[in-house]
Amino acid sequence: MRGKGSRQALVVAAACAAAIVLAPAAHAQQPARAQAQAQAQAEAAARTAKADPGPLEESVSVTRADGRVAEFAIFSLPGNTPNERLFYRTQSTPGGSWGDWSQVLDTPVNFQNPVLSAGVDADGRLEVFTVEYETSTVVRIAQLAPDGAWSAPTAFGPGSAGIPRFFGYPTVFQRADGSLAFFEVYDIGSVPELYVDEQDASGSWGSWTDLGAGPEPESVGTPTKVTQAADGTLTAVAHLWDASSGYYCEISELTPGGPWGAWHSCTTDGCTGG
Known part of the structure; x- marks a missing residue:
């Protein structure tokens, strides 16, 4: 009986020793696990962030009737000459996340004077006003339907288009x-x-x-x-x-x-x- 008791005592002692050794290791893993989780969250946030198309030249925002904000911006695109282009984006919900930037015009805008103003029509369509490339002519671009396609730019002013x-x-x-x-x-x-x-x-x-x-x-x-x-x-x-x-x-x-x-x-x- 004494031999059996000795074996049991050895087993218990070994288990206690293992617990003593493993406890600090498990405790040490907690900060590492939290750090890994924080890094994963940061990477996920970076993936969902909407990157700007290029350096920002000018921007303007308008608030729609439902509380969502729409933002227009002129960005300088890399690799293009001239490279200033007009983009816009809008919130998914009031105060919520932004959608992707969408290019309004394929043609450049005036880079020497990047004028930008905008408004919201009573029916929810967005209108934006800027200056045509290499001129001093104000042009108007408007959505054909709320959140829909954009019209071609047209000169907007009294008298003739010039x-x-x-x-x-x-x-x-x-x-x-x-x-x-x-x-x-x-x-x-x-x-x-x-x-x-x-x-x-x-x-x-x-x-x-x-x-x-x-x-x-x-x-x-x-x-x-x-x-x-x-x-x-x-x-x-x-x-x-x-x-x-x-x-x-x-x-x-x-x-x-x-x-x-x-x-x-x-x-x-x-x-x-x-």
Whole structure:
């Protein structure tokens, strides 16, 4: 009996010794396992990240009616000459992940002045405005259906298609009913003047309205702020085209979508008659 008990004691002792040896090894494996899991998660995140097509030149974002954000960007693509191209992407859900970048135009845009403005039509179609390659002509590109194909770029301005823009990014304002108003300074005549084109409730663009050069001899720039009053009329606040602050003026519609009143100067960018 004594021999059997001795063998049992040896077995128990060996098991205890193994537990003592293995316990630190198992404990040491926990940080390594956590590190491996973290690395795997980082690699998965990298795989799902949407890489930019190239160096970013300019970008602008607009928020759609359902809360999703759409972003337009001009990227400089490697290997192309000229290499500036227009892309866009949109969120899958409000505040959610971004989709892949999709090229809007196969043709290049103006790389010396990568102007970019955008808006959302009342029916959910996106519109983007940029400057044509090697010109000063503003072009408009619009979705043919929400999240659908894009139209060909068409010159967007008063008079003939060759009217050049003068200065500043176009200002795109969305009314309460979803229709858009587009403001830009065009180089017409001896003094550049601010023009506006407004959509009707169906989303069709109307005729251009010449708002003039402002109340001073020098022309105003594109509006720094556009607001809509309770009666539906718009007010645009601008400053001199070559001054970022210190001088402001405003002009307001007399009726929604109708004629505009006279310019008047004001002391701050708040304006509203002050």
